Amino acid sequence: MTTTPTSTVPEALLSGKRSSSTGLVLTLSCTNQKGIVHAVSGALLGVDAYITSSQQFDSPDTGSFFMRVEFTTDAALTDVQDALAPIRDRFTMDLNLHEAKTKTRTLVMCSKDGRTLNDLLFQQRAGTLPIDIPVIVSNHLELQPMAYFYGIPFVHVPVTRREDGSDNKAEAEARLLDLVAEHDIELVVLARYMQVLSDDLCRTLGGKAINIHHSFLPSFKGARPYHQAHERGVKLIGATAHYVTPDLDEGPIIAQQVQPVTHAQSARDFVNMGREVEGSTLCRAVRWHAEHRVLLDGNRTVVFD
Amino acid sequence: MTTTPTSTVPEALLSGKRSSSTGLVLTLSCTNQKGIVHAVSGALLGVDAYITSSQQFDSPDTGSFFMRVEFTTDAALTDVQDALAPIRDRFTMDLNLHEAKTKTRTLVMCSKDGRTLNDLLFQQRAGTLPIDIPVIVSNHLELQPMAYFYGIPFVHVPVTRREDGSDNKAEAEARLLDLVAEHDIELVVLARYMQVLSDDLCRTLGGKAINIHHSFLPSFKGARPYHQAHERGVKLIGATAHYVTPDLDEGPIIAQQVQPVTHAQSARDFVNMGREVEGSTLCRAVRWHAEHRVLLDGNRTVVFD
Amino acid sequence: MTTTPTSTVPEALLSGKRSSSTGLVLTLSCTNQKGIVHAVSGALLGVDAYITSSQQFDSPDTGSFFMRVEFTTDAALTDVQDALAPIRDRFTMDLNLHEAKTKTRTLVMCSKDGRTLNDLLFQQRAGTLPIDIPVIVSNHLELQPMAYFYGIPFVHVPVTRREDGSDNKAEAEARLLDLVAEHDIELVVLARYMQVLSDDLCRTLGGKAINIHHSFLPSFKGARPYHQAHERGVKLIGATAHYVTPDLDEGPIIAQQVQPVTHAQSARDFVNMGREVEGSTLCRAVRWHAEHRVLLDGNRTVVFD
């Protein structure tokens, strides 16, 4: 878990000069002002960087500036960092530098429904999701065989209610944070993990945890949302992938997708189709995050896809 | 406006035998029970009908049965009606018979925004919407030139607030109902008509009035919804066409569509894209209604498209 | 493999009376003529059937009539068959009767790419695809572990070229047909099986084998189609699931889907996104087929979804 918000350099990159050119991804945000692009491009030119992709966005609503640059260079990582440091300080930037080939260390949480987990694990294995998954955490045991098939350690962290009415949620969340620390986790993905996280945990994982939930037009609150949507006769069902915040299902939206449905489909059909949309949408959001394409603009996201 | 809910036969069809075969559309609904299809198909066989399309749906949630049959026959309309009457009575059906080539007499209401009106008028003229539009009603004058271009009478029915705080809404709605009666209107389309109809009017027009409104995931209540959606950073914007009911924007949904949006688009862009989706969705709903493809199943619709 | 094209009754259903009501699916096609629906509904009424869903289509282009009926009955299967037999003969129907809960016995063929196989296997296991998969056949070994994970026998049938330039394709196809017979296979699914089937095999499997292939606007012939599409700068990539015929990739289309792409995506990205669309489209087509929703209308399909 990255704890330095203003500048992150992968440890592996600090060991000095490398013989061949390295692909890097630079993301930054700051208050919009003149001269940012010139300063950044100048620093990159100074380390003989070859820019392969660059996107920027000036948010007229928040007055913030966002930039993502992919480039290659033969310079040592420390030299790139040194070149950027004065610019970061001058413009008071939140600036991050990532090695393009380094995969995001991801902890996946799940419960009993395996559809989104299966999508994540297959795509990770197939190489279309640039993440490593050192550990899977679940409050149930149903999906352990799937974890075994993919050779990923599966940790059972049950969340239970005791006789006196209290529960072990605090202990379970502490266990999760231990696993996050132990495995150098950079991203937590809630793949239909059916427990509400505490506000404290949401804040600790701010911008580092992605959840998926069903979405409809209009939206429905409470239990059995697909059944509510079916009863209401909606013609589209969908899913929203978003960063986790203490406001349940209200965090910054990363990706949304929908599928058409008809009167002839049952609530059970809605659930099945919804699972497909959820899996596809979650994978998309995780990929964008892992490729450092998602930046936060207040309660919104800027997605440089 | 059709006032007989249980059996409607177009007046023009009651004038006796015709020399050539006529295309008819039969729609019916009743409590599901055995023998309906056999009885209906037997009656149609009795008038030597040739079925070209037939769809039915058994709603497991409400226990209702829905059927739509397109057929041609050389029999007189009265004979077809006579053949169906005993079945209608036996199964306590809501049964309607429409001549396929008869266009639905439609009154369109609008305010200032012409996008959806333009879509409706062009498609009506091009022959892709099987409706006649004998009159357009608006509380503003901005769209009168468009009505003139299409040669459709335009009636200005302003809704104003008097000095004493009261308004003329009751008179305006009475005027509307006069126009509905005068022009034998069968369908009222609210093409971004920016006034809330009274509960009484909504009930009077029940199942005979279609509205279009913006839709998002999640949904937003109150003013300037596109701006709220923009502030929330949604990635999809959409529209819902539904029958008007006293529950504002909560009537049975006929059609829904969405378009993807990104962080780079302004709230103004959202509005413009939203208008396109709204126009397309409204036209689709009106076409389905005018082709007698939409049946009500409680607060849901059955759409035989 | 069903070898009686005009009337198929599941063997298991022929064992006489059953104590509780059974869900059945009836599909039929014949030359369009008056009285079909009345005759069929009469026969079903005669066995005290309760129709839960019925769809029909009259193809104006081919003059054919298609019907699919879902119903439940307490009658013995033989009684239902006896009731329908005279109608089948009278209208010269291609008529099939399926038990709704019976899963379609499906053989899946694959090569090295596991995305579509993974989608099929997961959905089958999750219960959202009503098929049984008694055996997987591949000309390569890469996907054997995935078959093992799902506990499905994996048969390696390599297709090789000998030193003298000849190949073992005929033997490989004979081996496939042995497996089809041995496992009572009703459907063969080519989940990115990268071998062209012989014309004879295509004919033998006519209407019983589904293939998936990439689709673009416009389409591209030959090798590396995603790269051709990328070079051409297409903005949509898609997939078509179709029945296998001797005309390569020209069989009756069952399902098609697309995804938007941009200039910023590489040919490799196109392939990855294409795999997702292919898997989703193939699963949809297999589900429709297994639910007996797909009927052939010449070189087209009628899909009662």
Place this chain on the structure above:
Amino acid sequence: MTTTPTSTVPEALLSGKRSSSTGLVLTLSCTNQKGIVHAVSGALLGVDAYITSSQQFDSPDTGSFFMRVEFTTDAALTDVQDALAPIRDRFTMDLNLHEAKTKTRTLVMCSKDGRTLNDLLFQQRAGTLPIDIPVIVSNHLELQPMAYFYGIPFVHVPVTRREDGSDNKAEAEARLLDLVAEHDIELVVLARYMQVLSDDLCRTLGGKAINIHHSFLPSFKGARPYHQAHERGVKLIGATAHYVTPDLDEGPIIAQQVQPVTHAQSARDFVNMGREVEGSTLCRAVRWHAEHRVLLDGNRTVVFD
């Protein structure tokens, strides 16, 4: 029609200093090389420009670099041009500078089908398409009333075949080019103009003329494509907007969209639905072009949307 490919400055901007800040759009392309962004951003900083949006793309296939920058400045246009000129020369750029508020002067060509023309004219009038349409050209008279409604001059340029088998196509195209010159036309839009342009005219209008045509998976050549698609049983119909080139319907693709269809829809329905997709897709392409978001990368487009 801009005839200087390497640097275009709107005439209106050359008149010297302006009192308030102006929004400008810079687009450029050249062989990719180090230092471009730094040089461009430096030049813009030199004229005290405030960048509000910037996008760039490095095409790995062609080795070309593309950039689009929106910015505001108080500097005179000539000063901005002077600041950019050395960079243009140094990197051998194709560089264009546009005033953001200046609308693209557009000539629309049509025949008898008004759907796409109606979409263009309404959106232009509503302010959602940043174009001016000084003249409409048609080889038929059917759409003249629509042009009148929007107050746009309509020029009838019939294309006819003489008794001796020759035609007046050369004269008609000469007339078109006269109109292009007379009205300072920057963009020609073929809104279902049903004549094939000569190779010479296509070359003259290279990158300045946009056509719309139907698109299917797979594609169909020749007459009545919607009927061919219907006969083939496609499940998606779509449209492609592209730049006109001598290769008929093979120019660089700007935008593509599709709509699902079913077996129950007739070829006539396909045509009607196709018209809607065509209109929507053409408007989208024209808007992107008019906002200077489309750059040519060989036979592909880079679309900075």
